[in-house]
Amino acid sequence: ERIDREKNDDIIIAYLPVKDEYFFFAVYLDNETDALFNIGTESRNLVSVIFASETMTSDELKLFTKLNCQEFWNKGDKKPNSKATYKFSGIEFCPNPEPDEFEEKLEKLLTFIEDDRKGMLSLSTKAKGYIHVLMDFHRGNQLLGGMSIEAETLKRICDLNLSIDFQITAWGNSFK
16 A cells, blocks of 8 residues: 655555455565564554534635645534534544555644644634544554654644544454
8 A cells, every 4th residue: 555665764554355254464674684574564544634614614724724625514414424414514634545654644734734823823724724634543452552652742732723533443253
């Protein structure tokens, strides 16, 4: 699904999709020796920023920023795969949907939205703004996994007047 050469010069991570599952196998290779030194799993990590309003439409929300949102909806629109409707309008930015570690995705999202810092701050004063994190882990045999947020990253989030919301799920059968 993706080859990650961003971590450092010595490590390459190959993310392999698992049929009918949300998580990925992560194969770790030493870039200098081409040796495989670890195989693990990586949760599907979706990290986005959402701005929601009960009074404005998604078109009105879009006017606050020069960035293009990937998703949008209006109050009363039907939710995908559901009979329920949205109780608020919203726009969502998810610039990196590919497989990657949570911490990397969060950093990339912040860098993306900081490209229009003024627009994001305007949005966060006119609408509820929050970072939405969905992590789909493989149920595995014990430890699901974890995440960490560095102090500097927390400061960047606060400086944009955003909160952060986590939704964590676990799927699949135990390994044998």
